[in-house]
Amino acid sequence: GQNIDQPTEMTATEGAIVQINCTYQTSGFNGLFWYQQHAGEAPTFLSYNVLDGLEEKGRFSSFLSRSKGYSYLLLKELQMKDSASYLCARNNAGNMLTFGGGTRLMVKP
């Protein structure tokens, strides 16, 4: 299978840093997406990692280890508007996406 595991919920404080982990099975893996989804809205693209390492985009960074089947999304200087679900999605052979269950992040003052 292509089991993708990420925590169901996380809570963090405004201004803090939070790391959302995602693990997946490595066979047939092409790359790893992270999407942000606010309630009732469609997902919006955050990052796409193909190679090992950390990619930084402003307050958001994403890390990938292909050999370990592991990725994380790092959010710095948390803001209230960052409260959302964060979806980890695996790009499979044939360029199909399989989504994890999503992590609901609640940012508190």
Add this chain to the structure above:
Amino acid sequence: GAVVSQHPSWVICKSGTSVKIECRSLDFQATTMFWYRQFPKQSLMLMATSNEGSKATYEQGVEKDKFLINHASLTLSTLTVTSAHPEDSSFYICSARELPGGQPITDTQYFGPGTRLTVL
């Protein structure tokens, strides 16, 4: 960036009726579009892959005769929920993948805003 639209954004219908949802890529050509369904507090589940000019590929457990997909042009795919029932109430989201020159650059899927279907 690439923009994908969906219409309608929400629809309420009676049980037994059919509902058509349109997905359009506004500023790029999409040879492949994807249809997802998302129930409350759950993640996106791929229903089918729609390829321009050919039959859609359905995921296991998705009834192709109930969820009709037509990808008639490079910018439009439609999903018709036939004989809708309350259990079909969900958030339906399409995405489109741009393949300039026949090869993906980032292989990013661009998502439409979603259609919330409520079947009474």
